[in-house]
Amino acid sequence: MGASGGELLKQGAWAPATSSELLLHLWITGVAAQLVVGWTVVVVGLRALKAGRWIGRVALAGVVAAVALQVVMHARGAAPQAFYLAPPHADLFLIGALIALRRWRLAGQAMERPIGLLAAAGRLALPFWFWLWPLLAFPRLVLARSLEPREVGAALLAAAVLALATERGVQRPLQRRLEARPMLSLLTCGALVGSLAIGAAALFALDGLPERASAAVRAEEAAVMVRAPLQRRCHMEEAVIPSAAACTVPVGARADVVLWGNSHASHISPALLAWAGSRGHAVRQATMSGCLTLAGRDNGIVSDACARFNRQAIEEWGRVRPAMILVGA
Template sequence: MTANSGYRRDIDGLRALAVLPVVFAHAGLPGFSGGYVGVDVFFIISGYLITGILLREIRQGRFSLADFYERRARRILPALFAVLAACTALSWFILPPDLLEGYARSVLATVLFVSNFWFWRSSGDYFGQAAEWEPLLHTWSLAVEEQFYVFFPLLLCLLAGKRMGTVIAAVAVLSLCSLAASAWFTSAQPQAAYFLTFTRIWELGLGALLAAGALPGSRQRALVELVAAAGLVAILYSVVAYDAATPFPGVAALLPCGGAVALIWAGAQGRPAATRLLSSPVFVGIGLVSYSLYLWHWPVLVYTRLLQGSAELALVPALAAIGIALLLAWFSWRWVEQPFRHRGGFWDSRTALVRGGSAFALLLVVVAVVINAGKGFPERLPADVLKVYTEAVERTPVQERCMGRLPEQGLCRFGDGPAAGPADVLIWGDSHAGAFLPGFELWTSARGLTGLSAVKSACPPLLGVVRADKGESHRCDEFNRRVMEFLERRQDLGTVILVARWAQAVEGTPAPGEGGADAVLVPAGSSRPLPAGYGNAELVEQALADTVARVRATGREVLIVKGVPEVGFSVPVAVVNAQFVGTRLEAAPTRTEVEKRNRRADLIIETVATELDARHASLVPELCDPDCKVQEDGVPLYRDDDHLSTYGARRLVPELLNLALGEGPGRG
């Protein structure tokens, strides 16, 4: 079966089946946790349709790279440029300086179709919290497609004189290599696997193989009905069953991609029930505007979050944002996409298209460069607001320097004492421990102590545990092992302070309102699934007990600091928007809500501390009485939604440690 040139309503309907789960998942609607697989369905559709056109033109001897890229430009650029222009204007009035500067860089990456690389390096995790504030994050998929279509037409041209079997074999080998890379990277480098083109080529390749006739046709009605139904179920199951914790793309992407292939194949054999459903006016209508809807939905959601100060939208704002995106999508399709896709008028000639497109792209680049050079134009904010915001979100040089340092690299030192002499206390933990450092530095200096820090992002101080969601390269277990061996080799450091985001480690889920991916903990080196009923909480309890026991066995004191209250929204952004944009400051959680979130984590800490004669302390009584404080006199206590700001650390940490450690630690 090869792709034919006739219009297929069912493929437009399949576009609707692809875009709606993406929109609903990004809006946080329940039941669509795996909606991101819609992008993979789009890749299948693109590979199928574009390859069908290419093969037909090559076979007829009328293929032209210039014609091909002109069609791509008419299809992709007008709506994209409209979205970029609107987002840039809106960002000027909404985004604080650092976010606007980052946005400008993402505009450059988007115009050059390398935004997948940019977001891989800048945001890291597609499902992470930082990604929630990136208006152009979704353009990574456009970059993947355009990078694919730089070389793929050339490959088909090189194979033009060969038999179709040779073409199919070449595309199949390329796709298999890509799938193998995707499976490996998804395990070892999950963030790279999600964004990089080579780990996605196989998805476009599956569509290309289908267009090239790699699958034979069938006239058996029952078989066609079964394949179509199975394809629809495969996509829907992926949408419902997958979530941010699913290793993806890798092997898991075979299910939605296979479902899309099955539906396209079945639709070419006749009109099975699933195809008739996708050919209905509602699905076709949404499918027609699917590209514009994809472009508009994410910025609308991001700006709604920014104005509300929360990464998680309530149902009514989420539905309102979807409605606005649909309206913008229709206008964009009708008044931007259609005039440019169909020749006629001023844009009829290729010369006019190239000149107009180049001029607009250059304008976007110039604006982005100016914003970047101006570092987001901080003067847009009142001086007092800017000062508060900058001090809240910026990490100190100490924090930047100390995160992730191994003992053999020289742990950061704080307080009094010579650079290589003995030390009194070690603070050990994840990024929450890193956020404590400005206060830890103040405390050690005030008490005449010398402190060391061993801090690594997303790495709670738990021996023998890894964050599976961070991939094999994260090596949290290796970091903690080396810290423990460092302690066992030394005679000083009489007190060890353990700090982490314990609630996230125990529950595995982000805080209410936060968004982002789950934290998946597994035993280091484990290739077997955990026993039934044995999850994050049980693993944390065992690993914390093991860690404290080994530290106590060296004769040292241990202080476990319970989790800092998680706010659920970016405090600096909310504070600035309340003063700069005039939005309402989000209500902070109550002590009851914080204690509910931390109930299991606190119980584990208290149990381990009691059994192993360790101490524990908490900032909750100081911060939450009964509502939690997120600022003092307009100064944020947090740098985001859960990490203490520099001001917050200096304000809260010394008093906490004084109360918890009394006269202070000794050197052992």
């Protein structure tokens, strides 16, 4: 569960540069689809096992598990994964499933109105989100600045109005038509999902649509992907500090300048090598993706792997005592 979110993370969707993408918010449809499919399998399985009475209990357990997963992931510095992947978002989905069951033994009719209000809010939630993100992102792109509170308020109001119009003019009529024809509903959903899957597979196989860019732009992108020697050998994805012998320039020298940090630090290694080489300094690089230079994990910012990497680095710096340590994060 969460393959679409994982792919977004690989593409750098957590980076600030992508925070104004007009269609980035559509990742939630992938999360919703995964949760729907997963919960459908659970419900069908329980009914097949004659254990339908356990559906509510399983949903409640899922809510608790999803909340616990969010807490653990944030504590271990996995906030991007907690945001984009499907399992951490199962709590709200399963709360909706519990409401849909409407099995409130003590409440009786007293809960009908609150549940009805929650159901109405649920019907508006998705169209509201679909409208809100572009209404917030597009003005930021045009104005090249953050929105003021009154502008955010106007976007919220516009999104609410558009969501209501979408729910009444599109979502509700379509739902009524499909509810009356369950087979047509299944075929329609299958066709839509199949079309999306084929389109996504084609885009993935083609590595996007590179032909949209000019030859000069494609050549520049290819050049960006060429990594300098130290970046290629000494920028790590795992919690193993690269050896000093392989990651010191000139080879065999005792490094008096150390480059330590995450990928931001790694990107400056070519400039650092040029600067140090002109002054007769030896450079040692030890960098790890997404790893801030913090040794303790109790701050909730770095992962266990990152903390291990940094402890290894600190031990080495203590032994060799370089004249200069450049920290990049």
